[in-house]
Amino acid sequence: MRAPLSWLAEYVEMPQGVTALEVAADLVKVGLEEEGVHGGGVTGPLVVGRVLDFTPEPQKNGKTIRWCQVDVGEAEPRGIVCGAGNFAKDDLVVASLPGAVLPGGFAIAARKTYGHKSDGMLCAASELGLGEDHDGIILLAEWGHGDAKPGDDAIALLGLAEETVEVNVTPDRGYCFSLRGIAREYSHSTGRTFTDPALIDVPAPTEDGFPVELDDRAPINGVIGGDRFVARVVRGVDATATSPRWMQRRLEQAGMRPISLAVDVTNYVMLAVGHPLHAFDLDRLSTPIVVRRAAPGEKLTTLDDVERTLHPEDLLVTDSPEGRSSRVLSLAGVMGGATSEVTSTTTNVLVEAAHWDPITVARTMRRHKLPTEAGKRYERGVDTRLADVAAELAVRLLVEYGGEGVEVGPVTDVGTPAPGASIEMAWDFPGRIVGLDWTREQVVDTLTTIGCTVSGDETLTVQAPSWRPDLTVGVDLAEELARLRGYDQIPSVLPVAPPGAGLTHGQRVRRSVARALAEHGAVEVLTYPFIGEAVHDAFGLKPDDPRRRALRLANPLSDEQPFLRTSLVATLLDAVKRNVSRGFTDLAVFEIGSVTRPGGAEARAGHPSVAGRPSDAELEQLFAAIPHQPLRAAIVLTGQRELPGWAGPGRAADWSDAVEAALLVARTVNVTATVAKEEDHAPWHPGRCARLEIDGRLFGHAGELHPKVVAALGLPPRTVAAEVDLDLLIEVSGRIVTASPISTFPLAKEDVALVVKNEVASQDVHAALVAGAGELLESARLFDVYTGSSVEEGYKSLAFALRFRAPDRTLKADETAAVRDAAVAAAAAATGAVLRG
Incomplete structure (x- = not known):
């Protein structure tokens, strides 16, 4: 505004x-x-000029300019070139002389143009920020300044120094x-004196007023769409009369375009007091006017020349032509119709000032995509007691500027507007809410200042003013006191942190995992948890894959992503794709978040009332309707894992980096995860995907993404990823662990190299060695994989470092050899491993 x-x-x-x-x-x-x-952007010299003479000069480009001699109040006239053709000799114009600065920082200087030295410029309205008219220059006589003299200050004359504040x-x-x-x-x-422009005398309703019926048979939530309708008749208005220049100027300063007297008057009153009005051509109306809801299939051509199909919830202003069905005149509170529009032939006007329900108007505007200045005010709530005042102000202006012989007709005022809310509260309630020790007198004085009527002693009864529909409960009044007495008066008090047990185990695990991945070189991101059906197809998920069963949102942000994600990798890859598209190809990003995995048997949530706290049964129903939302961690790596430089040629990220990141997550909380080969788990490559388990339970997957997935999503080749189940990790790491005693006896070292077929997983060999070695084995670590001339084709050599220790003695060489042989024998039996010679 x-x-x-x-x-x-x-x-x-x-x-x-x-x-x-x-x-x-x-x-x-x-x-x-x-x-x-806004405003105040014009500096002088900007003066009144009188055109003494001019010479038309056609140009080669087909344009005709005028070489003008203009009296600007100086000893000699100034020669000015002007391209406009709407002025004549002796017309008063606005001349900007060298040194003037027009809106937008446009500086005026004497310059040679069209063969003349132009010593200034004759100004159009648009060049001075006075409107959109740029077809010709300003003629001051038409602007109501025909008595001005050459040399007068045009800045003061036209109000160009006036400023406008926008809130x-x-x-x-x-x-x-x-x-x-x-x-x-x-x-x-x-604290300065306020003069209410609405405090005027208004005439009482008359029996012969224009008939109006309020007939809302379909109220929304029990609220009537229109509860008051004031109609005023004005006869003999000169439709060709223009609104006074001062009114046009104020409309322009407020950001509105002057149109005609009737429209300008209604807009001016709306801006002045906040109550929208509408003007009908009285001679095109039939009695009575009826306010009602739309019937199915009804149509209306609004003032913007658009035919609109109406909705049964739309509130309408209609009339009833004799012998015909009801005719729609306007969308109540939004926009009028073309059939009753005030035109250049209009002489008699019906001014409407009504009070409409905010919700009804708001829904109509959004339903028809028709935002209007009137609708903006109605949807926020206008003063319920102002309709007759607004109509009276409009009538007075029409009488004053509508020409000779204007007559004011009868008055219609039907309906009973609702008063402001009546609120009861203890006088010290606002102070307790805000935290200040206000006295009762301060509370009452402040509420009275904003227009409330206050009564009562310990318990105050506060009647909110008719222009404040937002004041409905005690906390609204507390906010008003805080606002008007100064937010800066409210002290800053830090709350005392209540004693507690610190972070939960799950919170500690989550933070530790995030810290470990960040220290591992990955960057944490946060993605939107929304996906489309296309991502499942791009991943190559089978029709019966449980990850295809996604929860659809009732009101998605995007129709292309109406589902909640069922895997973290699905949204993390979107972030990777966005970075890659902008030139960042060497990436390591991770995310910790929930996925949604509906099981298909969730109950319906229901709709508990907002009037109070839901009952235990309603809460149980709500919780039963929440699908399973496991916590996951995922990481994606692309491009170079180690950048090339003076230390070496660099290294591209591969499947082992994804596996290592997943194992790192488990190691962070002292949990051991085992790795096995996964034959088929989209979107990973079948031959380069690892299945991770903890205590025989699935922990996650890691490895290289399938080439088809990479191509479908536009990702770099050999992109790798891992996704693990943090809920399982939190559960397993939260168990009580009994510490084993530390042995003080020396360690025995044995290294073995076993030859196995290429398709045998090293993890299987490792597991067999551990099982065969028994309790004396302290650790078994794979430290080399070899294929070459000394190993048969189709086979590989796996070298393991075995470490043994007894808790109560020093192991002898024969004991160590026996345990080693038992471990090798177990590996041979389980995987066909042969000790390499």
């Missing part, structure tokens, strides 16, 4: 010479957000969509 300072000063006392920035700062103190400051109106401050509301808030902030 834009508020010109000169207009604002009519409703509230303002200091001499106050600037828009100072006014904006005062409004910010009471919670109105500053949006901007952002929040949904609960609908009354600030008016100069009346902003002036009231400025008064609250500064």
Whole structure:
């Protein structure tokens, strides 16, 4: 909402010479957000000029310019080149002389053009920020300044020095969509005197007023769509009359375009007091006017020349032509229809000022994608007692500027508007909420200042003003006291942290895993948990894969991603793809988050009332409807794992890096995970995918992604990834572990090299060695894999470092050899391993 300072000063006392920035700062103190400051962008010399003579000069490009001699109040006229053709000899114009600066920083200087030295410029309205008209220059006689003299200051004459402050109106401050509301808030902030423009005498309704019926048979949630309708008749209006220049200027400063007298008057009153109006051509109406809901299939051509199919919830203003069915005149509170529009032939006008339900208007605007200035105000709630005042203000302006012989007709006022809410609260309630020791007198005085009527002693009964529909409960009043008495008065008090047991085990595991992966060189990211069906196809998931069973959102942010993710890798790869598309190909990113795995048997959540806390049964039903949401950790690596440089040629990330990252997650919390080959688990490559287990339970998968998946998603070749189950890790690592005694006896070392077929997994050989060695084995580690001339083709040599130790004695050589042989024998029996000679 834009508020010109000169207009604002009519409703509230303002200091001499106050600037828009100072006014904006005062409004910010009471919670109105500053949006901007406009105007004041013109500096002189900008003067009134009289065209003494001009010579038309056709140009080669087909354009005709005028070489003008202009009296600007100096001893000699100035020669100015002008391309406009809408002026004549002796017309008063606006001349910007060298040294002037126009809006946008456009500096005027004497310059040679079209063979002449132009000593200034004759200005159009658009060049001075006075509107959008740029077809011709300003003729001051048409702007109501025919008595001006050459040399007069045009900046003061046209109000170009006036500033306008723009504020952002929040949904609960609908009354600030008016100069009346902003002036009231400025008064609250500064303590200066506020003069309410709505305090005028209005005529009483008459029996012969234009018939109006409120017939809302389909209220929404029990709320009637229209509870008051004021209609005023004005006859003999000159439809060709233009609104006064001062009114046009104020509309332009407020960001609206002047159109015609009737439209300008209704817009001016709306901006002044905040109540929208609508003007009908009275001679095109039939009695009675009926306010009702739309019937199925009804249509209306609105003032923007769009035919709209109406919805049964749309509230309409209609009339009833004799012998015909009801005719739609307008969408109530949003936009009028073309059939009753005020035109150049209109002489009699019906002014409508009604109070419409905010929810009804808001839904209609959004349903028809038709935002309007009137709708913006109605959806936030307008003053329920202002309809007759707004209509009276409009009628007075039409009478004053509508020409000779304008007559005011009868008055219609039907319906009973609802008053502001009545709120009961203890007088000290606001202070307890905010944390300040306000006295009862301070509470009452502040509430009275904002327009409330207050009664009562210990318990106050507060009647909210009709223009404040946002005040409904005690905390609203507490907020008003905090706002008007100053947010800066509220002390900053740090809450005392309650004693506790610190982080839970699950929180510690999660933080430890994140820290370990970050120290491993990966960057943590946070992705949106939404996916589309296409990702399952790109992953190559089988039709019966449980990961295809995803939970669909009722109101997704994007129709292309209506499901919740069933794997963490699915969304993590989106982040990788985005980085790769921007040139970052050497990546190591990870994420810790939940996935959603519906089982298909979840109960329906139901809809508990918001009036109070849900019952135990309702809470149980809500929890039963929540699908399983396991916690996962995932990592994706692409490009170079070790960058080339002086230390070496670098190394590309491969499947072993993904496996190592998964094992690192387990080692971080002192859990041992085993690795086995996974034959088929999309989206991983069948031959380069590892299955990780903890105590025989699936922990996760790691390895290289399938080439088809990489191609489908546009990822670099040989992208690797891992995804593990943190819920399992938290469960296993939370068990109580009995510490084994530390042996003080020396370690016995044995290394063995076993030859196995290439398809035998090293993990299987490792497991067999551990099982065969028994309790004396302290560790078994694979330290070399060899294929070459000394090993038969199709076979490989696996070298393991075996370490033995007894808890109560030093092992002898024959004992160590016996345990080693037992381990080798077990490996031979399980995997066909042969001791390498």
